[in-house]
Amino acid sequence: MGKNLTKRSDDYSKWYNELVIKADLAENSGVRGCMVIKPYGFAIWEKMQAGLDRMFKETGHENAYFPLFIPKSYLSKEASHVEGFAKECAVVTHYRLKNAEDGSGIVVDPEARLEEELIVRPTSETIIWDTYRKWIQSYRDLPLLINQWANVVRWEMRTRLFLRTAEFLWQEGHTAHETENEAIKEAEKIMHLYAEFVEEHMAVPVIKGIKTESERFAGAIETYCIEALMQDGKALQAGTSHFLGQNFAKAFDVKFATRDGKQEHVWATSWGVSTRLMGALVMTHSDDNGLVLPPKLAPIQVVIVPIYKGIEQLEAISEKVDPLVKELRNKGISVKFDNRDTHKPGFKFNEYELKGVPVRLAIGQRDMENGTYEVARRDTLEKETVPMDEVISKIEFLLEDIQKNIYQKALEFRTAHITKVDSYDEFKTVLEEKGGFVLAHWDGTLETEDRIKEETKATIRCIPIDAEAEVGNCMVTGKPSSKRVLFAKAY
Amino acid sequence: MGKNLTKRSDDYSKWYNELVIKADLAENSGVRGCMVIKPYGFAIWEKMQAGLDRMFKETGHENAYFPLFIPKSYLSKEASHVEGFAKECAVVTHYRLKNAEDGSGIVVDPEARLEEELIVRPTSETIIWDTYRKWIQSYRDLPLLINQWANVVRWEMRTRLFLRTAEFLWQEGHTAHETENEAIKEAEKIMHLYAEFVEEHMAVPVIKGIKTESERFAGAIETYCIEALMQDGKALQAGTSHFLGQNFAKAFDVKFATRDGKQEHVWATSWGVSTRLMGALVMTHSDDNGLVLPPKLAPIQVVIVPIYKGIEQLEAISEKVDPLVKELRNKGISVKFDNRDTHKPGFKFNEYELKGVPVRLAIGQRDMENGTYEVARRDTLEKETVPMDEVISKIEFLLEDIQKNIYQKALEFRTAHITKVDSYDEFKTVLEEKGGFVLAHWDGTLETEDRIKEETKATIRCIPIDAEAEVGNCMVTGKPSSKRVLFAKAY
Numbered sequence: 001m002g003k004n005l006t007k008r009s010d011d012y013s014k015w016y017n018e019l020v021i022k023a024d025l026a027e028n029s030g031v032r033g034c035m036v037i038k039p040y041g042f043a044i045w046e047k048m049q050a051g052l053d054r055m056f057k058e059t060g061h062e063n064a065y066f067p068l069f070i071p072k073s074y075l076s077k078e079a080s081h082v083e084g085f086a087k088e089c090a091v092v093t094h095y096r097l098k099n100a101e102d103g104s105g106i107v108v109d110p111e112a113r114l115e116e117e118l119i120v121r122p123t124s125e126t127i128i129w130d131t132y133r134k135w136i137q138s139y140r141d142l143p144l145l146i147n148q149w150a151n152v153v154r155w156e157m158r159t160r161l162f163l164r165t166a167e168f169l170w171q172e173g174h175t176a177h178e179t180e181n182e183a184i185k186e187a188e189k190i191m192h193l194y195a196e197f198v199e200e201h202m203a204v205p206v207i208k209g210i211k212t213e214s215e216r217f218a219g220a221i222e223t224y225c226i227e228a229l230m231q232d233g234k235a236l237q238a239g240t241s242h243f244l245g246q247n248f249a250k251a252f253d254v255k256f257a258t259r260d261g262k263q264e265h266v267w268a269t270s271w272g273v274s275t276r277l278m279g280a281l282v283m284t285h286s287d288d289n290g291l292v293l294p295p296k297l298a299p300i301q302v303v304i305v306p307i308y309k310g311i312e313q314l315e316a317i318s319e320k321v322d323p324l325v326k327e328l329r330n331k332g333i334s335v336k337f338d339n340r341d342t343h344k345p346g347f348k349f350n351e352y353e354l355k356g357v358p359v360r361l362a363i364g365q366r367d368m369e370n371g372t373y374e375v376a377r378r379d380t381l382e383k384e385t386v387p388m389d390e391v392i393s394k395i396e397f398l399l400e401d402i403q404k405n406i407y408q409k410a411l412e413f414r415t416a417h418i419t420k421v422d423s424y425d426e427f428k429t430v431l432e433e434k435g436g437f438v439l440a441h442w443d444g445t446l447e448t449e450d451r452i453k454e455e456t457k458a459t460i461r462c463i464p465i466d467a468e469a470e471v472g473n474c475m476v477t478g479k480p481s482s483k484r485v486l487f488a489k490a491y
Numbered sequence: 492m493g494k495n496l497t498k499r500s501d502d503y504s505k506w507y508n509e510l511v512i513k514a515d516l517a518e519n520s521g522v523r524g525c526m527v528i529k530p531y532g533f534a535i536w537e538k539m540q541a542g543l544d545r546m547f548k549e550t551g552h553e554n555a556y557f558p559l560f561i562p563k564s565y566l567s568k569e570a571s572h573v574e575g576f577a578k579e580c581a582v583v584t585h586y587r588l589k590n591a592e593d594g595s596g597i598v599v600d601p602e603a604r605l606e607e608e609l610i611v612r613p614t615s616e617t618i619i620w621d622t623y624r625k626w627i628q629s630y631r632d633l634p635l636l637i638n639q640w641a642n643v644v645r646w647e648m649r650t651r652l653f654l655r656t657a658e659f660l661w662q663e664g665h666t667a668h669e670t671e672n673e674a675i676k677e678a679e680k681i682m683h684l685y686a687e688f689v690e691e692h693m694a695v696p697v698i699k700g701i702k703t704e705s706e707r708f709a710g711a712i713e714t715y716c717i718e719a720l721m722q723d724g725k726a727l728q729a730g731t732s733h734f735l736g737q738n739f740a741k742a743f744d745v746k747f748a749t750r751d752g753k754q755e756h757v758w759a760t761s762w763g764v765s766t767r768l769m770g771a772l773v774m775t776h777s778d779d780n781g782l783v784l785p786p787k788l789a790p791i792q793v794v795i796v797p798i799y800k801g802i803e804q805l806e807a808i809s810e811k812v813d814p815l816v817k818e819l820r821n822k823g824i825s826v827k828f829d830n831r832d833t834h835k836p837g838f839k840f841n842e843y844e845l846k847g848v849p850v851r852l853a854i855g856q857r858d859m860e861n862g863t864y865e866v867a868r869r870d871t872l873e874k875e876t877v878p879m880d881e882v883i884s885k886i887e888f889l890l891e892d893i894q895k896n897i898y899q900k901a902l903e904f905r906t907a908h909i910t911k912v913d914s915y916d917e918f919k920t921v922l923e924e925k926g927g928f929v930l931a932h933w934d935g936t937l938e939t940e941d942r943i944k945e946e947t948k949a950t951i952r953c954i955p956i957d958a959e960a961e962v963g964n965c966m967v968t969g970k971p972s973s974k975r976v977l978f979a980k981a982y
Contacts (some may be wrong), residue, residue: 002593014824018936027622027625028619029557029558029618029621030565030618030622031560031561031562031564031618034558034560035558036555036556036557036558036622037555038555038867039553039554039555039637042553042554042555042556043553043554046554062530062533062534063530063533063534063537064527064528064530064533065527065528065533066520066527066643066661067520067522067525067527067622067658068525068642068658069522069525069527069581069658070522071521071522072588072597074521075588075597076596076597082588082597086587086588086589086597087587087588087589088586088587089586089587089588089600090560090583090585090586090609091583091584091585091586091587091588092581092582092583092584092611093582093583093584093585093599094581094582094584095579095580095581095582095646096577096579096580096582096646097563097566097573097577097578097580097610098577098578099584105567106563106566106567106573106577108582108584108608117599118522118581119588120559120583120611127520127521127522130520130521131518131520131521131527134518140833146530150642151559151642153559155586167558167559167560169556188945262630262660305657319567342631346939365608
């Protein structure tokens with residue numbers, strides 16, 4: 001096919017890296033661990049942003065913007081929070097460069113040292129709760145439902161495009177509530193909202209659950225999450241929502257006058273999804289020919305490729321195609337008519353297959369004579385000949401059908417890759433031979449969790465919220481357990 | 492009015508600062524020079540972003556995202572560029588914190604020093620041109636028309652909300668072209684696009700022109716700009732577009748194969764507008780009662796305030812108002828029905844006046860009996876009684892009329908504040924007594940420009956692109972001049 005893409009079965013990891021680069025989604029930059037998101041990749045991210053942003057606003061959230069920098073002392077105010085982030089943060093220590101006195105170039109000006117170091121935000125709880133102290137006086141100021149679209153930095157040592165980068169883009173919601181119960185409800189609501197977005201827009205099925213203590217966000221009382229399964233049988237955490245209790249309100253002294261006139265600390269949540277979702281999107285649907293994109297997120301939903309000899313044939317084709325393009329656009333369908341004369345149809349077919357365009361139309365001389373288009377769908381690679389006057393309804397059908405079909409396919413894969421096991425031996429065998437999610441009994445201790453992680457590299461992805469009560473025994477220690485938890489090796 | 496807003500005539504600068512804070516646009520944060528953009532302010536910025544983004548895409552530009560950090564060596568590659576930015580940049584030197592050995596808290600880990608310091612981007616030419624080297628091989632890869640929405644940091648010593656902050660939000664366009672002429676055309680096109688946006692969306696009239704050498708962007712061959720006039724007679728640079736020649740292509744070795752098979756350096760432009768536009772918006776239209784917002788950018792275009800006693804009256808009013816709200820929303824008009832029982836109508840009137848909501852409807856018992864609304868417009872504060880069945884067309888008329896009216900008012904103010912002078916004495920008198928733009932002859936030298944700046948604090952805002960050729964003599968040196976240039980004191 002001329003794409004020279006490594007096969008998934010040969011080297012899944014290599015396939016992913018190559019595909020992200022060849023499909024023009026992103027590439028590594030000259031800055032260690034930081035990526036460049038290329039226009040085609042960014043267009044997908046923009047569609048994700050638009051979808052999520054609409055959902056946040058429909059549920060009463062507003063956007064705001066807080067500083068990039070966090071004074072070191074702020075980060076230190078919440079003990080477990082600083083513990084979680086201090087080891088991987090970018091620190092600004094100076095505010096000026098100057099010419100070296102020995103003429104060796106530009107150097108940091110030692111006289112421009114900051115009195116207090118600034119941390120490039122790894123997440124914004126501290127700077128935001130320092131601000132909320134000024135915004136919240138009374139129960140009348142609550143709930144405060146705020147979201148921020150921003151870049152954050154975590155100094156990861158081993159990075160991979162989209163999945164783990166030193167700088168990434170995300171949204172972070174930070175809400176403040178009058179009661180514990182209301183905050184918990186908010187954290188849960190967002191978990192459901194994330195699941196809805198990821199399933200309906202990205203066509204990626206997820207399992208909703210609660211993290212164990214060791215996997216919780218640094219500073220949270222409870223972390224809710226959604227977990228997806230990639231084609232190589234590894235799990236990917238697609239979004240988290242945290243109930244923070246009063247931890248940050250206490251650390252930043254944010255109190256409010258209650259309805260009965262007392263002073264109480266505010267209850268909090270925070271939640272986020274990031275450009276990591278791009279990785280989940282690629283790894284869930286794509287195949288050895290390239291990207292497969294869900295129609296709802298595809299920057300180009302339909303591409304039309306003319307097959308012609310000479311300018312006259314192209315002009316005749318254009319006369320047919322131009323009104324179709326117009327009509328599709330009026331229906332809100334994004335369409336590209338690729339009439340470049342510099343590239344052959346075969347090259348174009350390859351390119352759009354690689355880039356995951358859901359529907360491809362081709363039109364040549366025989367089609368012109370018969371009044372037809374050749375219509376191909378990217379997910380199944382099926383082609384058919386469609387009369388011109390039926391092509392719009394065909395396209396509308398396909399865009400819906402592809403969205404459903406790739407979700408269904410991913411769901412079937414996941415269903416086939418959730419295994420219940422009752423012994424630790426079986427657990428290891430399944431992980432090694434089949435991969436995927438494994439449902440097993442666990443005694444609830446950190447010790448056992450750590451031992452399993454060390455011995456098998458599998459972690460508890462979550463305690464599924466819809467897990468049925470089931471009396472059993474921990475597969476490792478034999479101690480009693482009241483329900484199964486979800487294990488997997490994970491990204 | 493209970494707003495306690497300083498009057499513009501008493502202290503314009505204080506009025507501005509108070510208004511930005513009281514109208515919930517932004518506030519200072521705990522991080523020196525960095526602001527928090529509050530939800531109401533951010534909602535205006537989002538509307539600006541949406542308007543500009545649509546215009547960029549309609550002219551063939553695509554969005555992408557490049558790293559926040561710039562290696563120090565990159566910044567140094569273009570000599571005048573580093574000269575312009577080295578003195579005010581945030582420098583990341585370490586990537587980890589640790590617990591101090593003496594137990595004094597969290598400190599920078601000296602062992603985690605970066606081999607090469609990273610600069611938080613003050614602008615992205617260098618990192619982007621380092622990337623373009625990989626993207627551009629042939630004339631077929633050109634033009635490359637890319638925009639980025641991002642945060643940038645310039646370590647300003649004296650900061651003011653929106654006008655000058657250490658961190659600000661902006662968009663930066665970076666384009667690459669085959670020919671000098673095409674790049675110049677692009678830089679000019681963007682200047683016109685910016686002018687169109689600022690005039691038609693923000694209702695702020697601008698003068699288009701070219702910067703003198705001393706006011707040029709660091710690394711540019713030519714800087715195009717749009718200049719607006721604030722109500723205190725000071726100018727504000729609202730946007731700039733730079734023709735960069737081959738400077739960055741040479742610094743980063745970006746060459747392409749030309750149509751006739753030669754290797755040539757690429758021609759470049761860059762251009763940007765920032766959250767500074769928020770300052771221009773506030774200072775152009777607002778008055779002693781608060782914000783005046785152009786309807787195209789107002790987060791709430793219409794507010795409806797019920798005047799009632801008791802829940803039954805409110806319910807009767809709601810029955811009238813609810814269908815109106817629905818109908819307005821269907822027309823794409825953003826409307827808020829403020830039925831809060833915790834605040835009196837007078838308080839609400841004040842609040843929406845302060846926040847610049849263009850159209851306010853009030854409805855009380857007499858209106859209910861007569862089938863009318865009281866309709867008030869924010870720009871002129873005029874009120875009238877309107878029959879219910881005419882209220883939608885009235886609102887539609889007002890939203891258009893207010894947009895036009897505030898532009899017209901700003902234009903008249905500016906026209907009245909452009910003064911032609913022929914002597915340096917007259918120049919000083921006008922600057923002192925009247926302010927505004929002053930059109931005068933200048934001999935074209937940096938010396939004279941510097942002298943004028945030192946003696947009067949006025950700078951050459953631009954050489955207007957529509958300046959008529961007019962033979963004259965420099966007001967300072969008497970040397971010959973071929974056209975007048977535009978002076979003003981500026982933000």
